[in-house]
Amino acid sequence: MAGAATEIDSAQAWGGGWRSPFNVSYGKLMMWFFLISDGLTFGGLLTALGFAKFANPETAGSWPMGEEVFTHIPFSHGHNPLLYVAFMTFILIVSSVTMVLAVEAGHRMDKKKVIFWMLLTVVGGLIFLFSQVWEWSTFIAGYDGDLSTWADNATLLHSPYGGEFATEMHHGHEVKVMVSQGPTLYANFFFFITGFHGFHVFTGVLFNALVLRNVIRGVYHKRGHYEMVEKVGLYWHFVDLVWVFVFTFFYLV
Amino acid sequence: MERDDIVEYSLHAHHSDEDGKKIRKKIWIVTAILSIITIIEVGVGIALPKAEVSTGLWTAIKYGYILLTLVKAGYIVMVFMHLGDEVRTLRRMILWPYAIFILYLIFICLTEASSVHNYWSSFH
Known part of the structure; x- marks a missing residue:
């Protein structure tokens, strides 16, 4: 058909014949593209944290030291730097491992193992989320939950670190009220970045649960491959990857 | 209409039981490496807090943390996300x-x- 206009063929749209030069499916490539852009967002946020830390001479003096950011553990009033956050890190690494084991089982078309490992991944994600809820609530309302969040109505403006309390009576109740505050700028970055990461964990758990449901229903077994498990797996590993950096730049450095 | 010119890359990803054993072994080794690095980071953080070390030592610890973080990130991206196999x-x-x-x-x-x-x- 010389001279006829050729329609663009979606199977050959990459050019260079039928095969993609990247040798991966469209869906997986697009997941990687998304992760690159999401990674740039987190990279930008953490770089902005560094800018704020080093630019302001007044802020830098009161900037919390990594190990001292969160020193509580449940059921103990002791001073335990890093332990709780290390636990959260470990949970996320383990759930990343169970995810990659689910992907491996998928490559062998072992449906039962995929279900088992994905279930553990979802449970790990939930444990992380609830751990973060406890961490945030400790920051906001104090370890004993008696720090006033309504008397001054400005909790998030206060720092999770530093600041002093005074005990006051409000309508017959004894509450702790903040009389001085730690570095507000630090608190803003802390809650925004760990919150943004926590939101990623939340959506990751949601996607994992939805894919797990499809695995149980046999959708991917009928399809002949478990690539969808691999794709949500990429997202889940990315969430773990971001936490590795958040851990370093908030809790260590 | 059946298309025979669309390459289904996902079907190439299958592997046998023997390969699976090797891959699982690699996964557990990487798990051990990531855990050990995290334990080192936390141990240094507890034993040598910023307030108690000299400025020079703290600089070394700080760059050590960043280096260890990059090593961890490398293992996650290359092994867990299979980028090393692409x-x-x-x-x-x-x-x-x-x-x-x-x-x-x-x-x-x-x-x-x-x-x-x-x-x-x-x-x-």
């Missing part, structure tokens, strides 16, 4: 633009931060 073109297309962007951003932001710091300090 074709070289894909690996480079993902890593290089990202690295160039972020290294530039870090450089320009920290340079600017230091300049702003000096300027503000000059008012005191």
